[in-house]
Amino acid sequence: MSEYLTANNQKAPNVAILGFSLESNRQAPISDRKAFEENTYLNSSEIKKELSGDMAGLPVTVQGFCSRMDAIGHWTPIPILLAEAPPGGPAENSFFIDMLNDMRECLISEPSIDAVYISEHGAGLTTEDDDADGAVFEMVRTTVGPNIPIVATLDLHGHVTSKMLCSADVMVAYRTNPHVDQSERGYEAANILTSMVNGMEVTSTLVKVPMISPAVSLLTSSGPYADLIKYGQTLLRDEIINISILAGFAPADAWTNGMSVLVTTKGSDKLSKNLATDTANHLAGRAWSDRRRYTTNLINPQKMIELCKSVSENPDKSGIIIADVADNPGGGGRGSTVFALKALLEANIEHATVGMIVDPALAKEAHQIGEGTSFCAIFNRDDATEFSEKWQAQATVLKLTEGNCVGRRGLYKDRRLDLGLCAVLSISGIKVVISTARHQLADPIFLERMGIDISLLRVLVVKSRGHFRAGFDEYHSPCNIFEVDFPGLTTPIIENLSLKNVKRPIFPLDADMEWEVPVSDVCG
Numbered sequence: 001m002s003e004y005l006t007a008n009n010q011k012a013p014n015v016a017i018l019g020f021s022l023e024s025n026r027q028a029p030i031s032d033r034k035a036f037e038e039n040t041y042l043n044s045s046e047i048k049k050e051l052s053g054d055m056a057g058l059p060v061t062v063q064g065f066c067s068r069m070d071a072i073g074h075w076t077p078i079p080i081l082l083a084e085a086p087p088g089g090p091a092e093n094s095f096f097i098d099m100l101n102d103m104r105e106c107l108i109s110e111p112s113i114d115a116v117y118i119s120e121h122g123a124g125l126t127t128e129d130d131d132a133d134g135a136v137f138e139m140v141r142t143t144v145g146p147n148i149p150i151v152a153t154l155d156l157h158g159h160v161t162s163k164m165l166c167s168a169d170v171m172v173a174y175r176t177n178p179h180v181d182q183s184e185r186g187y188e189a190a191n192i193l194t195s196m197v198n199g200m201e202v203t204s205t206l207v208k209v210p211m212i213s214p215a216v217s218l219l220t221s222s223g224p225y226a227d228l229i230k231y232g233q234t235l236l237r238d239e240i241i242n243i244s245i246l247a248g249f250a251p252a253d254a255w256t257n258g259m260s261v262l263v264t265t266k267g268s269d270k271l272s273k274n275l276a277t278d279t280a281n282h283l284a285g286r287a288w289s290d291r292r293r294y295t296t297n298l299i300n301p302q303k304m305i306e307l308c309k310s311v312s313e314n315p316d317k318s319g320i321i322i323a324d325v326a327d328n329p330g331g332g333g334r335g336s337t338v339f340a341l342k343a344l345l346e347a348n349i350e351h352a353t354v355g356m357i358v359d360p361a362l363a364k365e366a367h368q369i370g371e372g373t374s375f376c377a378i379f380n381r382d383d384a385t386e387f388s389e390k391w392q393a394q395a396t397v398l399k400l401t402e403g404n405c406v407g408r409r410g411l412y413k414d415r416r417l418d419l420g421l422c423a424v425l426s427i428s429g430i431k432v433v434i435s436t437a438r439h440q441l442a443d444p445i446f447l448e449r450m451g452i453d454i455s456l457l458r459v460l461v462v463k464s465r466g467h468f469r470a471g472f473d474e475y476h477s478p479c480n481i482f483e484v485d486f487p488g489l490t491t492p493i494i495e496n497l498s499l500k501n502v503k504r505p506i507f508p509l510d511a512d513m514e515w516e517v518p519v520s521d522v523c524g
Contacts, residue, residue: 012074013197014112016144017047017062018103019119020096020136021084023157025332026253026501027489028089030127036095038418038437040084044106047079056406056416059084061119061153063414064186072194078113080106086438087332090125091132100139107143115149115193116140118168119186122158123249123256130254130501134163141167149196151189155179157218157249160260165206166523169196170264173244175229177220178442178470179411192241192264201268202241205276206521207284209259211507212250212499213294214492215465216325216483224293232283239275240265245283250494251332257502259287281517288515291507296492298325298485301339305347307482308459312351321460321472321481326488327387328465330411330440334358335463336388338379339486344461345393345428352459353452355433355441356422363434366397366423373397377425387487398431399424399450410470412443424450442467444475465490 021040022031033041040059042050047058055063059082069075081103085091107113118140124132140150149169154160156174164171172189175181196202213225220226225247232243246260263280265272299307304322311317322340329335335358344352361382369375377395384390401422407415420436433441433450441447441462444454454460454475462468469481483492491497494508505513 010073010194010198011114012076013114014076014078015069015193016078016080016107016110016113016116017082018080018116018140019059019062019082019084020099020124020132021059021119021121022091022124022132023087023121023155023249023332024090024123024125025087025251025489026090026125027251028332028334030090030092031085031088032092033095035085035088036083039086040082042082044079044081047082051077051079056414058082059119060182060414061186064183065117065190068187068190069194072190078110082119087330089332090127093126093128096126096132100135104139104143107140113144113148115151115197116144117189117193118150118152120152120154120158122154122160122246123252125252125254130256131161131163133158134161134167137164137167149193151193151196153185153189154244154246156246158246158260159248159252159254159256159258160206160246160262161256162206162521165204165521169202170204170242171244171262172242173246173262175220175233177218177225178467180470188242200266202264202266203268203272203276204262204264204523205280207261207280207517209261209284209287210503210505210515211259211288211291212257212494212502213247214296214494215250215331215490216296216492217294218247219466224290228283228287228290231286235279239267239272240279243279243283245287250499251490251497253497253499253501255501255503258506261287285517288517298483298492300485301343304482304484305343305349308344308349308352309347311458312349318480319458319460319476321462321468321476323465323468323481323483324461324463324486324488325465325483326486326491327463328440328490329358329438329463330442330467331465331490333463333488333490334383334388335438335440336380336383337486337488338389338391340461340484341430341432342391344430349459350429352461353431353433353457354461356435356439356446356463357432358438359434360420360436363421363423363436366425366434367400367402367421369397371397371400377427387489393427395425395427395432397423398426401450405445405449407443408445409443409474411467412471419446422450424452440464440467443471
């Protein structure tokens with residue numbers, strides 16, 4: 001039993017389950033209904049079906065939450081709606097409003113709801129609203145009333161707003177990046193929610209720190225963000241039940257941007273509020289004093305080629321991963337730029353694999369002509385845009401796959417994903433993995449299902465910012481991973497994102513600004 005749970009006379013609650021998960025990159029193509037339906041858009045009956053099976057079609061946070069609720073004892077899940085799309089542009093507002101209305105109607109139709117669990121990302125935008133997550137939370141609160149416990153899980157790249165704070169009782173953010181604790185955070189949310197159903201009162205406090213940080217500086221194995229999160233967890237004690245520190249998502253380019261420090265304490269009296277406020281202010285001050293440590297360590301394309309040549313020509317050296325971080329589908333990138341591939345070809349690099357380049361038209365053509373066939377591969381023929389230029393090369397189809405797979409490591413572990421039509425092409429000795437669905441190359445299964453032995457790869461170029469580290473750590477240690485500075489929608493260089501909508505002043509855009517920790521927002 002968790003320390004949060006009441007030992008006796010626990011109520012068997014009816015718990016509504018819903019969520020909207022979108023990490024919005026302001027510059028990426030709009031996320032419409034199709035973007036959600038091709039990924040996760042589950043109504044009540046579809047969620048029930050997943051709950052009665054292996055749950056692989058549900059967000060991992062929901063899997064963890066439901067598994068823990070089952071272990072705690074009797075409860076009744078009340079599935080509402082789960083909408084999740086790959087990171088991309090803002091949600092189409094008309095779709096978002098329709099989704100909110102569907103959620104509201106489902107909640108109203110349920111005669112008895114004792115609590116609500118929300119699986120959210122936290123960095124969602126719509127084409128008309130920069131606080132999409134706040135809109136979801138506010139809708140839930142106004143629908144179920146002021147006395148129903150609401151607990152949510154959030155990605156640590158989310159943005160917490162006052163609307164979210166005053167609508168949800170507790171928000172539990174991931175503590176790992178790459179995200180390998182999603183199930184555990186769902187588990188924690190279940191513990192807290194059960195305790196609230198059985199009478200525990202809480203106070204939650206938010207401090208917004210005016211800093212945005214390069215995504216590559218937000219790993220939690222080492223570095224300033226790792227230090228901050230680890231230090232925060234040392235402050236937990238019986239009275240402080242959760243500390244969540246969300247670094248935010250720079251490409252959102254919204255007034256919601258900035259680091260969010262959340263502290264939740266037991267109780268709603270003055271002492272509880274003061275403890276939450278003092279703790280949040282202390283952590284915010286510590287984050288601010290460390291702000292200049294959040295930097296990039298990118299190599300330039302010339303250095304990338306030098307490394308690739310060295311590894312390719314020396315079989316005694318360990319294989320390396322080159323991360324094309326500026327075209328990360330996991331941050332809203334299209335996954336379709338060819339800068340890295342062209343550089344490798346121009347340098348006559350062999351024994352390299354590049355993946356996954358997202359190009360539905362090219363994948364479809366490869367399937368039409370079949371394995372073993374040579375053809376002129378035209379990249380970005382249907383969607384040539386900034387960064388993703390139209391380009392062609394002679395290629396041979398090596399391998400074709402399609403359909404679902406279940407992730408086995410890291411971010412995608414235990415998630416069922418449909419990558420659509422996929423192909424492995426050979427271009428002048430380089431293997432190029434093409435996919436239809438837009439996902440970052442963060443799980444070895446994406447390559448293994450195509451017959452690629454990762455242990456034999458000399459150079460692997462991945463379109464991913466950081467989640468590949470948890471997927472491929474059985475093959476590559478951090479010292480053999482290099483992040484390269486190519487152009488793209490997810491460049492970690494803050495100054496290159498052309499941010500126009502963030503609140504100013506904000507660090508590092510206003511490098512010499514001064515800031516004092518303010519009075520916290522408190523709800524409880």
